[in-house]
Amino acid sequence: MKTPMTVLIAGRNAHELEELERMLADEPGMSFHKRLISNGHSDPLHNITELPDALVFCTTVAWEEELNSLDQRPAQERVPTMITGPENTTIMRAAMQVGARDYFTFPVHKQELMAALRRVARQLQPAGKQAGDLFAVINAKGGSGASTLAGALAHSLVEKIEDRVALLDMDLQFGHLASAFDLKESGGLIDAILRADNMDLLALEGHMVKHKSGLHLLGHGTDQLVVHGDIDERQLQKLMTLLRSGYDHTVVDLPRQIDGVTGGVLESADRVLLVMQQTIAHVQDARRLLHYLNHYMGIPADRICVVVNRWNKRLALSTADIQKALGVADLTCIPNDYAKVAESANMGVPLLEAAPSSLVSRSLVQMAETLSGKKVVQPSGFGRMWQKLAGA
Incomplete structure (x- = not known):
């Protein structure tokens, strides 16, 4: 895939093209170009020697002719296409039949x-992808344990997979992830977002706090009151692009709300970890949030992982019950060990360090393996000897 991804906005309606161009301007990671079709051809890609990575095609009253021009193109000369047009099921069906990825009505x-x-x-990202993974962690119901899991997952990816990992605390008012690592609260997140246009990785690291494991954490730990409406969504996306260019994995702990800020992160995420617990109330909220993610935000089910925290097999509500209620094929269950988790949090020592052999730690390491696609790095003989000498 080209970097940035090139997107052609084409059609015969100059007003619609200008509106789309204005709306999409300055989106990070994408380069938009406009083409007003006025040469008698219906094909928006006619005589273009270097095809774009994607096409946004605005149809008009001549939609049959316009869609037919797409259908007549050889398969090797087609590009992923989004169609805009009136709210008409006939046109929408015809657009899908000629291979449109999606259909939008104005105003888009x-x-x-x-x-x-x-x-x-x-989908265009090559197998040996250049950008790191983005994992978004969000509670289905308040207090489910998303922050604890986000911190422990990020730490496991560093300690056991030995990858380069950034952890973002996006709770702008009550974030406390730094305390889980006995670190001073970082106040660098807002400044990093504001400076994302002119920031490189070295400057970004200066806004972060570092744990001895090698984990880098970015949050907003000052007394300044900030709400999500104060954040420029385009700037945040630029920051995310920068993070993904410099880290193997970026783990984002999101507050339990859907707005422009959290929505942008959720849509960009490679995996969304939806954290719940084993009660009917949690199931009800999880079902509602899944509906929002699937139907309103277009996030496919294969990018969403439902995590049942504090799982206890003795409780009446079984995994089968939860799967049936949520309509999901798989669950990730994190066993209940409240005492060890609470002790870890109170001491400011990561769970993997405080209780490495606990079922909770083992489950989180297994999750790290699954999400990263890598196996735990086994310490060398020298490493094991050093650990023994150090009393580990």
Whole structure:
């Protein structure tokens, strides 16, 4: 895939093209070009020697002719296409029949169109991808343990997989992830977002606090009151792009709300970890949040992982019950060991360090293996000897 991804906005309606161009301007990771069709041809790609990575095609009253021009193109000369047009099921069906990835009616919702374009960007990413993974962790119901799991997962990816990992605390008012690592609260997140245009990785690291394991944490730990409406969503996306360019994995702990800020992170994420517990109330909230993610944000089910925290097999609500209620094929269960988790948090010592052999730690290491696609790095003989000498 080209970097940035090139997107052609084409059609015969100059007003619609200008509106889309204005709406999508300055989106990070993508380069938009406009083409007003006025040469008698219906094909938006006619005589273009270097095809774009994606096409946004605005149809008109001549939609049959326009869609037919797409259908007549050889397979090797087609590109992933999003169609805009009137709210008409006949036109929508015809668009899908000629291979459109998605169909939008005017006025187009920016969030929905960008979600579709980001899906194309992920599909165009080569196998040896250059960008790191983005994992978004969010509670289905308040207090489910998303922050604890986000911190422990990020630490496991560093300690056991030996990858380079960034951890973002996106709870702008009550974030406390730094305390889980006995670190001074970082106040660098807002400044990093504001400076994302002119920041490189070295400057970004200066905004972060570092744990001895090698984990880098970025949060907002000051007394300054900040709400999500104060954050420029485009700047945040640029920061995410920078993080993914410098880290193997970026783990984001999100507050339990859906807005432009959290929505942008969720749509960009390679995996969304939806954290719940083993009660009917949690199931009800998880089902609602899954509906929002699937139907309103266009996040496919294969990118969402439901995590049942504090799992206890003795409780009446079984995994089968939860799977049936949520309509999901798989669950990830993290066993209940409240005492060890609470002790780890109170001491400011990561769970993997405080209780490495606990079932909770083992489950999180297994999750790290699954998400990274890598196996735990076994210490060398010298490493094991050093650990013994050090009393580990």
